[in-house]
Amino acid sequence: MPARTHLSAIVGTGAIANAHASALRAAGDRARLVAVVDIEHDRARAFADEHGVPRVYPSLAALLAREAVDLVHLCTPPRQHTPLAIECLDAGVTVLVEKPPALSLAEMDELVAAERRSSAHVATVFQHRFGAPAVRLRRLAAAARLGRPLLATCATLWYRDDGYFAVPWWGSWDSEGGGPTMGHGIHQFDLLLSVLGPWREVRALAARRARAVHTEDVSMALVTFESGAVATVVNSLVSPRQTSALRFDFERATVEVEHLYGYTETDWTMTPAPGHEDVLSWWADAGPSSPSSHEGQVTAVLDALDRGDPPPVTGADARNTMEFIAALYASAFTGLPVRCGQIAPGDPFYRRMDGTGAPWAAVAAP
Template identity: 65%
Template sequence: MTERKHRIAIVGTGGIAGAHATAVTALADRAELVAAVDVDPARAKEFAAEWNIPATYSSLTDLLAAEQVDLVHLCTPPKTHVPLAAECLAADVDVYMEKPPTLSLDEFDELIAAEEKSAAQVACVFQHRFGSGAVRLRELLANDVLGRPLVALCNTVWYRDDAYFAVPWRGTFDVEGGGPTMGHGIHQYDLLLSILGPWEKVTALAARQARPTQTEDVSMALVTFENGAVASIVNSLVSARQTSQLRFDCENATVELEHLYGYRNPDWTITPAPGHEDVAAAWSTGLPDVASGHTAQLAAILDAKAAGEPTPVTLSEARNTLELAAAIYASAFTDKPIRRGELAHGTPYAERMGGPGAPWS
C-alpha cells in the first residue's frame, strides 16, 4: 500500500514560510499544501498563488473549522507560538513549529502540558540535526568508533546591520525572546546538544557591542556535559565574515563542520588521531549526501508519523536546548554559573529569557 498524502497548512506566510513550502513540495509524493493562513489576507493570497495552494484563511481558527489537516507549520513570530500551537493541540492536529519554540521556559512547560492532553504532537524546527553528516556523527559516537567526546566548539558568527533591527519585534526579549542566543545561534548549539546530550553547567557572558537592540548582539558560554565533555559556544551578529562552525575533538578523531545556513557532506571534515586511520573509512563508507534543512526534518517527521513514533524534535528534546538558552542569559546577567534544572518555574529567568532585564537596559 502507498502512504496517503499528509494534508499540510502553513500559518504565517512571511520569509521563513518559503522554506517550509519548499520542503513540502520536495516531498510531493507524501505531502500536499492545502491551505495558507495569514492575518494579512493579501499576503496569504500572494503566497498561495506562488505555491499553488488552493485555500487561504485569515486565522488559524477559520482554518481548523473549515479544513481537515494533518500537520500545521507554524511560521509566525515567536510570541504567537504557544497560543497557536495550543489551539492546534486542542483540535488534535500535529504542529511543526519554527524556532525559537517559545519565549520562555515557563511558556514551554505550558506547551508540554497542552500536548499531554492532546492526541497530537509538537515538533520543533531544529533542522540541522537531520543532515547526513550529523546522523553519521551520532552513529559513530553511539558505536564507540570515535571514542569519548572530549572538547567541542560551536560558533555562530553572523552579521546583521542596524536596518535588520528596524522590524519592531526584532532585538527584543518580549517579542523575539532574545538576541542571537535565541534567534540565530540556537540552531548550531541544538545540533551540538543532539551530539553531546544533556548539558550540566554553563558559565556565560553577553554584551551589546554595536546594534540598536534591547538584547545582546554577542554571547559566549562555557558548557560542561553529563558525559564529561566540555564546549564553548559563541553567538554573534557583529561578525563581517559570517560562518557557522562546529568542532568535536574525540579520543579517536576530530570532526569539523563549517557552513553558513545549511550544510551537505563536503562541509564536514574528519581528522583521525594517530593510530585510528580507519575512522575516516567508517565516516565515509555508504554515507548518503542529505542536506540539512526543513526538507530533511519534514521527511523524518513523515517517517515517524507513518511508523507511529514520536515526531522529531519532541518537546522534551527541544526543552534541553531552550533551557540552555535561558541559562546563558541567567549566567551572563547574574555573573554566576547556572546548572541544568536550576531555573525553576516562576523564577525570573524561567519567566523571561532576559529575566529582570539586561544590565544595559
Template identity: 65%
Template sequence: MSGRRYRTAIVGTGGIAVAHAQALQGLAHRADLVAVADVDVSRAKTFAERWNVPHAHDGVTELLDAQQLDLVHLCTPPEQHAPLALRCLRAGASVLVEKPPTLSLAEFDALAAAEHDSTGHVATVFQHRFGSAATRLRRMAAAGELGRPLLATCATQWYRDDDYFAAPWRGTWESEGGGPTMGHGIHQFDLLLSILGPWREVTALAARQARPTDTEDVSMALVSFDNGAVASVVNSVVSPRQTSTLRFDYEHATVEVEHLYGYDDKDWTLTPAPGHDAVLAGWTAEGDNIPSGHAAQLGAVFDALDRGEPPPVTLTDARRTMDFVAALYASAFTGERVRSGQIGPDSPFATRMDGTGAPWKETSTP
C-alpha cells in the same frame, strides 16, 4: 511505511515559509499543502498563488474551522508560536513550529501540558540535526568509534545590520525572546547538544555591542557535559565575515564542519589522531548525502507519523535546548554558574529569558 498522505497548512507567509513550501513541494508524494493563513490575507493569497495552494485564510481560527489538518507549519514571529500551537493542539492537529518554539520555559511547559491532553504533537524545527553527516557522527560517537568526547567549539557568527532590526518584532524580549542566542545560534548549539548529550553547567556572558536592540547582539558560554566533554559557544550578529562552525575533538579524531545556513557532507571533515586511521572507514562509508534543511526534517516527521510516533524534534528533546538558552541568559545576567535543570518555575528566568533584566538596560540613556 503506511503510504498515508498528510494534509498540511502553513501559518505565516513571511520569508521562512518559503523553505517550508519548498520542502513540501519536494515531498509532494507524501503530503498536500492545502491551505495557508496570514493576518495579512492579501499576502496569504499571493503566497497561495505562488505555490498553487487552493485555500488562503486570514487567521488560524478560520483555517482550523475550514480545514481538517494533520500538520500545521507555524512560520510566524516567535511571540505567536505558543498561542497558535495551543490552538492547533486543541483542534487535534500536530504542529511543526519554527525556532524558538516559545519565548520562555514557562510557555514551553504549558505547551507540553497541552500536548499531553491532545491527540496532536508539537515538533520544533531544528533542521541541522537531520543532515547525513550529523547522523553519521552521532552513530559513530554512540558506537565508541571516536573514543571519548573531549572538547568542542560552536560558533554562529553572522551579520545583521540595523535595517534588519527595523521590523518591530525583532530585537525585543517581548516579541523575539532574545537576541542571537535565541534566534540565530540556537540551530548550531542545538546540533552540538544533540551530539554531545546532556549538558551539566554553563558559565556565560552577553553583551550589546553595536545593534539598536533591547536584546544582546553577542553571547558566549563555557559548557560542561555529563560525559566529561567541555565546549565553548559563541553567538553573534555583528560579524562581517559570516560563518557557522562546529568542531568536536574526540580521543581518536577531530570532526568539524563549516557552513553558513546549511551543510552537506562536503562541508565536513574528519582528521584521525595518529594511529587511528581506521576511523576514516566509518566516516567515508557509502551512503546518501542528505543536506541539512527543512526537507530532511520534514521527511523524518512524516516517517514518525507513519509509525504512529511523535515527530522529531519532540518537546522533550527541545526542552534541553531551551533550558540551555535560559541558563545562558541567567548566567550572563547574574554572573553565576547555572546547572542544568536549575531554573525552576519560581525563577525570573523561567517566565522571561531576560529574567532579572539585561545589565545594559539600567545604563541606557533616553
C-alpha cells in the same frame, strides 16, 4: 505509494514559509499543502498563488474550523508560536513550529503540557540535526566508535546591520525572546547538544556591543557536559566575516563542519588521531548523502506520522535546548554558573529569558 497523503497547512507566509512549502512539494504524494493562513490577506493570496495552494484563511481558528489537516507548519513571529501551537494541539492537530518554539521555559512547559493532554504532537524545526553527516556523527558518537568526547567549539558568527532591526519585533525580549542566542545561534548549539548529550553547567556572558536593540548582540558560554566534555559556544550578530562552525574533538578523531546557513557533505571533515586512521573508513561508509534542510526534517516528520510516532524534534528535546538558553542568560546576567535543572518555577529566568533584566537595560543603546 505512501499509505496516505498528509494534508498540511502553513500559518504565517513570511520568508521562512517558502522553505516549508518547498519541503512539502519535494515530498511528492506524501504531503499536500491545502491551505495557508496570514492576517495580511494580500500576502497570503500571493503566497498561495506562487505555491499552488487552493485556500487562504485569515486565522488559525478559521482554518481549523474548516479544514481536516494532519499537520500545521507554524512560520509566524516567535511571540505567536506557543499560543498557536497549543491551539493546534487542543484541536488534535500535530504542529511543526519554527524556532524558538517558546519565549521562555514557562511557555515551553505550557506547550509540553498541552501535548500531554492532546492526541497530537508538537515538533520544533531544528533542520541541522537531519543532514546525513550529523546523523552519522551521532551514530558514531553513540556507539563510542570515536572514543570519548573531550572538547567542542560552536560558533555562529553572523552580521546584521541596523537596518535589519527595522522589523518591529526583532531585537526585543517581548517579541523575539532574545538576541542571537535565542534566534540565530540556536540551530548550531542545538546540533552540539544533540551530539554531546546532557549538559551539566553553563558559565556565560552576554553583551550589547554595537546594535541599538534591547537584547544582546553577542554572547559566549563555557559548557560542561555530563560526559565530562567541555565546549565553548559563541553567538554574534556583529561579525563581518560570517560563518557557522562546529568542531568536536574525540579521543580518536576531530570532526568539523563550517558553513553559513546550511551544510552539505563537503562542508564536513574528519581528522583521525595518530594510530586511529581506521575511523576514516567509518566516516566514508556513509550511504546516501543529504544536506541540512527543511526538506530533511519534513521527511522525518512524515515518516513518523506514517508510523504513528511522535515526530522529531519532540517537546522534551526542544525543552533541553530552551533550558540551555535560559541558563546562558541567567549566568550572563547574574555572573554565576547555572546547572541543568536549576531554573524552576519561581526563578525570574523561568518566566523570561532576560530574567532579572539585562545589565544594559537602563543604559542608552550604543
